[in-house]
Amino acid sequence: MALVQRKMATPQECAAGLRKLTDAELRRVDEAARLRAVGLSGLDGSDLYQEAIARMLEGRRQWPLDVPLEVFLRKTVQSIASDYRRRQEAAGVVAESDVRADPETGDGAIAMAGDVSMAPQERVSAAETLARIDAMFRDDADAQAVIAGKAHGLSPAEIQKEHAMNDTRYATTLRRIRRSVVRLSEKGGNLA
The missing domain is CATH 1.10.1740 (Rna Polymerase Sigma Factor; Chain: A)
Known part of the structure; x- marks a missing residue:
């Protein structure tokens, strides 16, 4: 060859x-x-x-x-x-959301301090984006599993194992998510 x-x-x-x-x-x-x-x-x-x-x-x-x-x-x-x-x-970087301030309640130190990383408009935009994505995939358990897994930093193999997905099902779900997000964006839906 x-x-x-x-x-x-x-x-x-x-x-x-x-x-x-x-x-x-x-x-x-x-x-x-x-x-x-x-x-x-x-x-x-x-x-x-x-x-x-x-x-x-x-x-x-x-x-x-x-x-x-x-x-x-x-x-x-x-x-x-x-x-x-x-x-x-x-x-060994730990996500801010995993830092615990109160061992009894589990409240995170960062959550208790309030979010100063974003301006109020950015927070509203982020909340709207999450709501749109949630609505887009409300009835799609596979898509929700992949999105949640990626949000938690899981690898594709970990997501597949946790949700009993084979390679084809995972790849198909990922393509479906990407196509839907691109379609929404092209229609003028603000994902930012």
């Missing part, structure tokens, strides 16, 4: 490719980054998105020209998020 050499984009081709992305493609990459950032402490979707672009432009991630740029960016975002999550787990 012969090894096929893939043509990689030059920095100029990367910059030109970014300029050619449509609003819909940019929105899909942004939505993918937001979804991948769920459960990552100290990192949000825009951080993942910007890091993916920076790595591509700096040549740390090479874009194969036979792969659509949107797909490449989404996979780069996924890789960065997975790597960050692994480093958090290896370092």
Whole structure:
């Protein structure tokens, strides 16, 4: 079997490719980054998105020209998020919500102190986003299981094991979630 050499984009081709992305493609990459950032402490979707672009432009991630740029960016975002999550787990980073202030009630120290990480408008927007996603998948137990598992930082294998899903069922559910979120976003539904 012969090894096929893939043509990689030059920095100029990367910059030109970014300029050619449509609003819909940019929105899909942004939505993918937001979804991948769920459960990552100290990192949000825009951080993942910007890091993916920076790595591509700096040549740390090479874009194969036979792969659509949107797909490449989404996979780069996924890789960065997975790597960050692994480093958090290896370092023993504990989610703020798991820090307990009162052993009897289980109230978290952060929850008792109040949320100062977001402006009031951002909190309202986040609550609306969660409500839309919940409504979108209210009758879809598999989708709810995958979303909850990802929100808690579980790996795909852990989600599959916990909910008795095979690879096909998990992948199908994940595609269904992504398509639904993209459709809502394209209809003008604000997920941010």
